Amino acid sequence: MPHHALTxxxxxxxxxxxxxxxxxxxxRELxxxxxxLTYSVRQLEDALDVLLFDRRSRQARFTAAGEELLHEGRRLLQEMEAVSNRVKRVATGWETQLTIAVDGVMSRITMFELCEAFYALGPPSAAGGAADGPGDPATRRGPGTRLRLRTEVLAGTLEALMTGQADLAIGVGLRGERSLPPGVHTQPLxxxxxxxxxAPHHPLAGATEPIPDAELLRYRAVAVADSAQRLAPMTVNLLPGQDVxxxxxxxxKIEAQIRCLGVGHLPEPLAREHIAAGRLVCKRTERPPHRAVLGYAWREGGGPGNAGRRGPMGLALRWWLDQLERPATRLALLERHAGPSPAFVD
Structure with a gap:
């Protein structure tokens, strides 16, 4: 039967x-x-009684039927993986994969050190916990959960969580009127x-302070594109009609401003070393200084493909949330973009 061919x-x-x-x-890949491979494709086409590829093309060009099978097939593979992940989590408590969306203003150094600490955990024990074990840190697999980090910007960080593309979002903006769906929890960083x-050679470097908006409007601003695709994108400190x-x-953005391609507001911890080195000059404006209120968010019983299900929290997500509860970890994520490593993980 045709459906038997869809393995x-x-x-x-x-x-x-x-x-x-x-x-x-x-x-080659398979x-x-x-x-x-050609024989397997022809068998599949015979079983479904359709042509999946346009034989007139030298490349692997799909027919309309082939495109539909590709689209639905990928969805089915994702659903099968999600089922496998849920089954494994029930058996061991550890997720097969944990995806973390990280805003670009968070400390990459701190994120990678958190990853190192996570991978240093021992493999799952029979009781579902993690047990330390011997071995080279470079080859130990930890609890077996694959980590996937994705960089987002502004509203895109929260969107990745809300659309099920991430299990944890770090660097979410907490100031604003956007309502969160049921089951999404936030905590401040x-x-x-x-x-x-x-730049020190920009005309505004010698301007009288505080600089009014009318003066800023004469010069190009540099802005970071919001990575959100569905949520309303955010814009911060841009003037109407300003060249961008x-x-x-x-x-x-920092590189562009150092090269005098434009001006703009920068996260102070990320700009700090460039200001100290004289590559950038701070100026006061008539607008009050901006302070972003940032936090992290996760979904109750989360996991891609688990929307609407209130299952137990996976142990990998629990570990990351435990780390984020520590004041030293929160401070490091906001502040430590260079310099020595403090002890902030268990």
Missing amino acids: PDALVMIDTIARTGSFAAAA GKVPSA GEMPFVFAV LTVPSTAA
Whole structure:
């Protein structure tokens, strides 16, 4: 019967062909000879009684039916993985994968050190906890949970959590009127001050302070693009009608302002070393200094594909939340963008 042909292996095969762009490349990735892969595709087409690929093209070009199978097949593979994750979590308490959305203003040093501490945990014990074990730290797998970090900007950090693309969001803006859906919890990290900075050779470097908006409006601003796709994107400290250079990250914004491509407000902890080195100059404006109120958020009983289900919290998410409850960890995430490493993890 046709549905017997839609095995996980068949769906993986179709996905691999789409990702690699050709039968030959897909065969190499799957460890098959091209003729065997071609035969498997023809068997699948015969079983479904449809053509999945346009044979007139030298590349692996899908027909409309093939595109539909690719789309639905990927969805089915994701759902099967989600089921596998839930089953494993029930058995051991540890998630198969934990995805963390991190705003670009958070300390990368601190995030990677948290990852190191997580991977240093021992493998799961029979009781579902984690037991320390011997071995080279570079080869120990910890509790077996795969970590996936994704960088987001402004509203995109919360959106990743709300859309099920992340299990934990770090660096969420807590100031504003946006309502959270049921089951989403937040806790504060602290405040991050912003400073208005320009390159030392920019005309505003010698301007009389405080600088009025009318003077700022004469010069190009540099802004970081909000990574949100569904939520309303956020804009901060931009003047109506001002020329804007939009960049993808705070690091790119700092670089653009150092190169005198524009001006703007920067997170003080990230700009601190550049200000101390003289690559940027702080100026006072008529607008009061901006302070971002940041926090972290997670979903109750969370996990991709688990929306609306109130199951027990996974042990990996619990570990990360325990670390984020520590004042030293919160401060390090906000402040430590350079310098020595403090002890902030268990």
